Structure formats: C-alpha cells, structure tokens
Amino acid sequence: MNLFPFLTAATAPTRLNPLDLFLEADIVVQAVMAGLILASIWVWMIIISFGLRLSGVKKRCANFETEFWKADDFDALLKDRVKLNIPSARVAAAGMGEWRRSLKVNGGKSDREGIRQRLASAMESQVAQEADTLADRLNFLATVGSVAPFVGLFGTVWGIMNSFFQIGAQENSSLAVVAPGISEALFATAIGLFAAIPAVIAYNRFSHGVNSLEARIQRFADRFHASLSRELERS
Template identity: 60%
Template sequence: MPELTATADLMSPLNLFLQADVVVKAVMLGLLLASVWTWAIIFTHSIRLRQINRGTDKFESDFWATNDIDAFYSHRGTDRLPIAAVMSAALDEWRRSTKTKQVDRAGTRERLASRMNAAVATELDRLSDRLNILATVGSVAPFVGLFGTVWGIMRSFTAIAGANNTSLAVVAPGIAEALFATAIGLFAAIPAVIAYNRLTHGLDRLEAKLSRFADRFHATLSRELEVEVATGH
C-alpha cells in the first residue's frame, strides 16, 4: 500500500509539473495563463452583455413611450448603451440635414440610415473586442498541448534508450506529464470555444435588436421629414 501511495503522489498534477522538462513546463504555464485570461474574458463579457441587454430593453421601452424625443435625448442621450449611441447618431444627422431651408428628403433618409448603421457596427465592434482571443485560444491551445505531449513522449523514449529498460516505471512519468500537457490544452480550449459561440450568439441577438430599433426610428424620422417639408419648416 505505501508503494501505491508513493506512485499516486508522483502522478499528482503538481509533481507532474515539477518533474516535467523545461519545454513542457513552459507549455503548461502558457496554457494555464491562457486559461486564466480566457475565464476573465468570459466573466467580464458575460456580465457586460447581460447588463447591456437589460439596459437596452429598458431604454427602448422608455424611448417609445416618450412624447418628446428632444427631451428624452437631453436626459438619456449620454447613457453608456449601444442603443443610446444609435439614437444620438440619428438625431445628430437629423439636425444637420434639416437645418437648411431646402431639405433633401431622399438624401436625408440615406444619411440617416448610413449613420445609424455605422453606429450599430461601431458599437458591436467595441463589444466584440477581445472575443478573438477566445477564438484563438480555442483553436490553438489543443495544438500547443499536443506539442508538449509529443515533446514529453520523445523524452520518455530517450529515457528508455538510456536505461535499456522498457518497464512501465521508467516510461510512466514522462508519458504522464506529456498527457497532462494535452489535458491542460483541452482545459483551456473547451471553455473558450463554448464561450465564444455563446457570446457571439448574444452579440448577434443584440445586433438584431439594435437594427430593429434603427429601422423603426428611421421610419419615424422619415414621417417627421414629410411633415417638416409639408409645413415648410
């Protein structure tokens, strides 16, 4: 029984790391740091996206309930929400395009659509920042772990050749530390891939929500444009 305990202790994750070759250690440390970075991105982006979705729903509900868009803009235009940026871009363009005596209705509609679409794209680019890190870790980490595995197995074969002994006791530590590198690679990659898909899906839903708001607000401003031109203001 003491022999088994000693062997189990030697095969513990900490001992596997300490006994590993410097190259395998570097691989393991790199993958562990990537995993920590991945989880930090997952938590911060998940919380942020949840808060933005909640704030967007409340903002849109309040916006369509108001009777004075200018007053709403003065009060809520500085909100740190993507939908507020879309609204601000639209109203800024509206004021620029309608301050002249002769209003170009077709041109105004085009510019409004362009500004709001650009605002949606800008906000989504800002929110998707660092998600490419998740994609990179998810695709690269298994291969980095595999590199550590191949290196460790090569060392095991070298140990066999040097000791002229093919017993399991000789090759087991090297193979174990090699496979441990692959395990760490998968530990880093799997959550990164899952989180990337989930967060990307969440951003796609937010984009659809912002696009619907932009289309609806564009229609509202288009109707207002007809009134402005008809009354000569």
C-alpha cells in the same frame, strides 16, 4: 524478496496528482503548461466579466427603448442617456445628429430620399460600431479555442521525445522508464483542452448574444428611421 509488501502498497500512488505531474515535467513542458494555465484563467475572467457586461447592456437597451418611445422630447432623453453605456442611445443620437445636419440644407425639403439614405447609413454605421466594440474581447476566446489544443499537443510531443531520449540514455525500454514522462506529456494536452473547451463554448454563446443584441438595436434603428421619415413627409 520484499519482506514488507504492505509498505510498498501503501506508498504506491493510487491516483494522478496534477501538481506532481507539473513539477516533474521537463522545463519546456512546464512552460507550455504554465502558459495554458494562464490562458485558462484569463478565459474564465473574460467569460465572467463579458457575461455580466452583456447582460447589463441588454437590460439598459431594453429600458432605454421603452422610455424612448414614450418620451415627448427625444432630445432631452438623449441628453441624459447618451453618456451612459447604452448602444441604443448612441444609435439614436447618431440618427438625430444626421437629421439636424440634413435639415440645415435648404430646410430639408430639396432631397428627401437623400436624407432618408443618410439617416439609414448613419444609424447602420453606429449599429455596426456598437457590435464591433462589444465583441472586441471575444477574439481572445476564439484564439485560445483554436490554438490551445495545438500548444498542448506541442508539449505532449516534446515530452514523448524526452521519454524516448530517456530510453536511449538508460538503455531500458520498460514501461516504468517511459510511463512517467508520457503521463507528464499527455497532461499538457489535457490542460490545452481544459483551456480550449470553455473558450469555444463561451465564444459561440457570446457571439450569439452579440448578434442577437445587434439585431435588436438594428430593429430599433429601423423603427426610428421610419419615425423620422414620417416626420420628414410632414415637413
């Protein structure tokens, strides 16, 4: 008989404690949890840094394009801007470089259609390179978003297997025996989802942002290509 029931009620846990679940888990489950926690921290670092980077690149591209179409000397503007992290400036520099190389061949008058094609190819290639460079770190978000739930599930399966082992070892199938192990195991899945959900959301959002920026740079390249084509017709 429990003579002091109020003491039992006072010491009984009233809510889940994530730290206790981690510390009391099997070593394999702990390793899974630790890996998922590190992945989650890295995901949030990428989310914050990439968000700031993408916003800055968009702003610099917008400012450069505004200055570019108002400039009287494209070469002078590009000389000052191409060293900065401005994708539009590098695309324009690629176009100007191909323009100069093409004009050295018979004064640029022998194959105007060929020059147009080379200009378009040079700038399109640079646009694709800029998009690939910008989206490079998004691969980690995609990997975590797709793999983390399965890693957490592995930890859960291992924890449940360990709980069944305890049932056999203690020859006791009561809920008090298996509940702690199952709770620790399910916590691994929860951490996996905690890492995966922000990664998937951020990946989709940033992929849309990169695609939008790529489309904007491509429109700038098309407009510049048209400007160079008109200049070619006058030559």
